[in-house]
Amino acid sequence: MSWLRVSFPVDSCLIERLTAELQRLGVVSVSLSSADGNAVFETNLDSELLWDRTFLQAIFPVNFNPAILPDVLDQFGIKQRRVDFLPEQDWIGEWQKSLLPNTFGHISVCPRHYTETTTQTVIKLDPGLAFGTGEHPTTAMCLQWLSKQNLIGKRVLDFGCGSGILGIAAKKLGAGSVVLVDNDRLSLETALENAQFNQVEVSLESSISKLNQEFDVIIANILLNVLVNYADRLSELLMVGGEIVLSGVLREQYAAITCAYSGIEFQQTDWQDEWLLIHGCKARA
Ligand SMILES: C[S@@+](CC[C@H](N)C(=O)[O-])C[C@H]1O[C@@H](n2cnc3c(N)ncnc32)[C@H](O)[C@@H]1O
Structure with a gap:
């Protein structure tokens, strides 16, 4: 089985709600990184987040229907996203092995x-x-x-x-x-x-x-x-x-x-x- 990867930048304050929504849709794994590639610490005194903009990659099984994504992502104001296919791999296992x-x-x-x-x-x-x-x-x-x-x-x-x-x-x-x-x-x-x-x-x-x-x-x-x-x-x-x-x-x-x-x-x-x-x-x- 191959996998479907959906990637996009998103405001960090939406991550919690968005991740819950992706889980509801059957996402297999979600990975987060700083959208600007370097911010690690929060910058505002009362901010609860580690960075303002997050780059999110969600992996779905290949039989997932990406046609339902626009409706969900539009609710979060996400207009730009990239969808591509990944070859068969145990993503979670691979990721853990790398640690x-x-x-x-x-x-x-x-x-x-x-x-x-x-x-x-x-x-x-x-x-x-x-x-x-x-x-x-x-x-x-x-x-x-x-x-x-x-x-x-x-x-x-x-x-x-x-x-x-x-x-x-x-x-x-x-x-x-x-x-x-x-x-x-x-x-x-x-x-x-x-x-x-x-x-x-x-x-x-x-x-x-x-x-x-x-x-x-x-x-x-x-x-x-x-x-x-x-x-x-x-x-x-x-x-x-x-x-x-x-x-x-x-x-x-x-x-x-x-x-x-x-x-x-x-x-x-x-x-x-x-x-x-x-x-x-x-x-x-
Ligand atoms: C740089 S992380 C450190 C995490 C961990 N202690 C370590 O050493 O890796 C800073 C943490 O402080 C928390 N934080 C920031 N401002 C805070 C505040 N006013 N009260 C309590 N926690 C706060 C953040 O949510 C974040 O989890």
């Missing part, structure tokens, strides 16, 4: 189907709609940092959890409790699903304003403006002597971050490409 484990210190992140034989701390995670597989330098640096810590019994907050990768890693490394926070519903759902698959217990929240406990470790991989806007709240949630890790910021944004977190003594900075990871401790008042 191999990635190692960060003694943490190994591998696809769910992969049989990992290592003695490392293993996180099983498939790429999905939420950010965080370890491929991005900021996630990679956060995982490297976590892998060097003694987290036994610690209370950890993962702010901007995306797929939940950092919080799940913390819990697997022995954290006593982990709270995952994200203001994107899809990310929270994915994070919960990933935590369950990895058999770790976590709590989930949609906003840090709802939290009323202190943390020993806070890890936040978000954009500069979010980190700056929530500086006071994050500092308040951190216990005296507690550790905070901020990433998702660019090298030239270092001063903006350190100024916003006046109660934190910053100790260490790592970088990869243009991205920074900044680590500090909460000083006594």
